[in-house]
Amino acid sequence: MIGRILMYLIPALLIADIYIYMLFIRKISQNLIGGILWFLPTVLLLIGAYLFFVSRSISDYRDIFIFIFIAIVLPKLLFFVISLLDLPLRYFFTWKVYPFSVLGAITGLAVIFIVIYGCTYGKERFQVKQIEFSSPHLPPAFDGYKVLQVSDIHIGNWKSNTSAIEKLVNIINEQQVDAIMVTGDLVHNSASELDGYESILSRINAPDGVYSILGNHDYGLYRNWKGADERRANLEDLKKRQASMGWKMLNNEHIFLHKGNDSIALIGVENQGKPPFPEYGDLPKAMRGTEKTSFKLLLSHDPSHWRREVLSTDIDLMLAGHTHATQFAIGKLSFASLVYDEWSGLYKEDNQGLYVNVGIGYVMLPFRFGAWPEITIITLKREK
Numbered sequence: 001m002i003g004r005i006l007m008y009l010i011p012a013l014l015i016a017d018i019y020i021y022m023l024f025i026r027k028i029s030q031n032l033i034g035g036i037l038w039f040l041p042t043v044l045l046l047i048g049a050y051l052f053f054v055s056r057s058i059s060d061y062r063d064i065f066i067f068i069f070i071a072i073v074l075p076k077l078l079f080f081v082i083s084l085l086d087l088p089l090r091y092f093f094t095w096k097v098y099p100f101s102v103l104g105a106i107t108g109l110a111v112i113f114i115v116i117y118g119c120t121y122g123k124e125r126f127q128v129k130q131i132e133f134s135s136p137h138l139p140p141a142f143d144g145y146k147v148l149q150v151s152d153i154h155i156g157n158w159k160s161n162t163s164a165i166e167k168l169v170n171i172i173n174e175q176q177v178d179a180i181m182v183t184g185d186l187v188h189n190s191a192s193e194l195d196g197y198e199s200i201l202s203r204i205n206a207p208d209g210v211y212s213i214l215g216n217h218d219y220g221l222y223r224n225w226k227g228a229d230e231r232r233a234n235l236e237d238l239k240k241r242q243a244s245m246g247w248k249m250l251n252n253e254h255i256f257l258h259k260g261n262d263s264i265a266l267i268g269v270e271n272q273g274k275p276p277f278p279e280y281g282d283l284p285k286a287m288r289g290t291e292k293t294s295f296k297l298l299l300s301h302d303p304s305h306w307r308r309e310v311l312s313t314d315i316d317l318m319l320a321g322h323t324h325a326t327q328f329a330i331g332k333l334s335f336a337s338l339v340y341d342e343w344s345g346l347y348k349e350d351n352q353g354l355y356v357n358v359g360i361g362y363v364m365l366p367f368r369f370g371a372w373p374e375i376t377i378i379t380l381k382r383e384k
Contacts, residue, residue: 010049013073016080017042023083024101041072063159063366070365071115075108082107118328118369123362124164126171127372131346133353134383135316137295139262143382146177147297148206150375151321152185152359154217155201156193157366162200168360168375169203175377179208179257182247183321183357184215184271184301189223191238202245208257210247213268215301215322216277250299252282254290265290266297267315273302273322283309295380303342306354317353319378325358325371334371344371351383 017039025038045068052065082104089098138145150172158164172180187193194201204210218238225231242249250268257264267290272281281300290296296315300306303320310318323343326335336343340356347354360373 009069009073009077010046012077013042013045016076019080020076020083045069045072066365067115067119067367070367071112071119074115075111078111079104079108114369115367118367119365122368122372123366124167125368125372126168126360126375128171128175128375128377131355131376131378132381133317133346133355133378134381135295135351135353136383137316137351138380138382139259139264139294140382141260141262142257142264142295142380145259145380146175146179147319147378147380148172148175148177148180148375149183149319149355149357149378150180150360151183151301151319151357152215152324152361153182154185154188154359154361154363155197156188156190157361157363158197160196162196165197165200168373169200171375172204175375177206177377179266180204180206180210181299181319182210182212183299183319184213185217185321185359185361186212186215186242187238188217188361188363189220191234191241194238194241198241198245205246210245211255211266211268211299212242212247212249213299213301214249214251214270214280216271216273219271219278219280221278250286252286254286256293263293264295264297265293266299268299269305271301272305272309274304274308277302281305283313287313287315303340303354303356306342306347310354311349311352316351317355317378317380319355319357321357321359323356323358324363327362327365327368327371329358329370331370 021035021038025034028034048065048069052062083098083101085100086098089095155165218235220231220234225234239249248255250266251270252268254265254267257266267286269281269283269286271278272283273279287296298310298315298318300310300318300320302322306318306320323336323340325344328334329344334343342354342356344356344358347356355376355378357376358371358374362368
């Protein structure tokens with residue numbers, strides 16, 4: 001997918017380069033060397049694109065190549081598009097400074113900063129969020145009960161960066177919560193991505209346990225396997241690895257968490273997305289046997305499941321991930337809002353709630369800005 005996106009950007013980059021050269025660079029530097037220096041980064045990117053997508057000879061440097069590509073291409077394209085608005089001014093007036101070109105330059109510089117920061121510091125800027133969820137259905141003994149949620153670790157994309165995951169585990173354990181929930185996409189494609197990380201992740205602990213569910217990436221749907229049997233074997237391997245780490249996976253099933261004489265139902269479903277994402281979840285099956293429990297907590301990877309099915313049940317709170325907030329947000333603005341009605345934070349309808357965690361890891365670009373990698377602590381409160 002990233003290959004197709006980048007290949008679409010190459011013609012646009014060439015057009016932008018020629019436009020900027022003709023209107024700006026040629027006036028600044030009229031000699032041949034200036035022209036060569038201007039087009040040199042684009043030529044090198046084209047060579048890199050060939051080596052990456054055709055010969056695959058630099059595939060080990062995928063993240064670095066994508067970072068350089070975006071950091072160069074995106075600012076140029078934004079400047080090109082914004083400065084086009086100056087063309088009528090150029091045609092009718094003889095101004096020496098054109099406002100949209102200035103705006104385009106400022107925007108391009110801002111994008112360079114965002115890309116560099118997001119690809120270096122941003123992707124490891126772990127943020128702990130404190131949330132309260134009140135419900136009249138919560139048993140008295142669970143008033144103040146703390147649940148920690150992490151989601152979308154995509155461990156394979158961290159490559160050999162074990163120090164970041166060790167930092168994550170230390171932060172999680174420092175919170176001293178009652179139970180920990182991992183809401184899907186532990187791996188990016190394959191269970192083997194956990195090699196070298198199982199001993200680190202197995203250190204995650206809480207008094208009432210660590211619980212997990214499957215996300216769309218956990219099924220290995222985005223990798224070319226030799227056959228369906230190999231893909232199924234990979235999924236079974238993932239389940240076994242999580243069990244060996246001391247995690248309890250809930251696949252269309254439930255357990256009860258106990259405190260004193262009270263209990264709440266913890267329900268987990270397999271990925272229940274809307275197309276093109278897989279629909280393996282079976283909520284009625286997972287809830288069977290929880291009818292007499294006053295408070296129900298659901299783990300479901302895709303937040304769209306909440307409106308499609310969960311709101312019609314008596315589930316009190318659902319924890320989801322999946323959106324990543326597109327790994328980019330400025331305040332409450334994110335491209336994720338164009339796709340998901342609920343993409344980050346706490347949402348409530350009457351006494352029912354949904355919390356969407358924007359995740360820890362990343363897909364495609366090793367980048368996060370604004371939508372920092374998130375560790376969420378949900379404190380359950382009894383509403384009187």
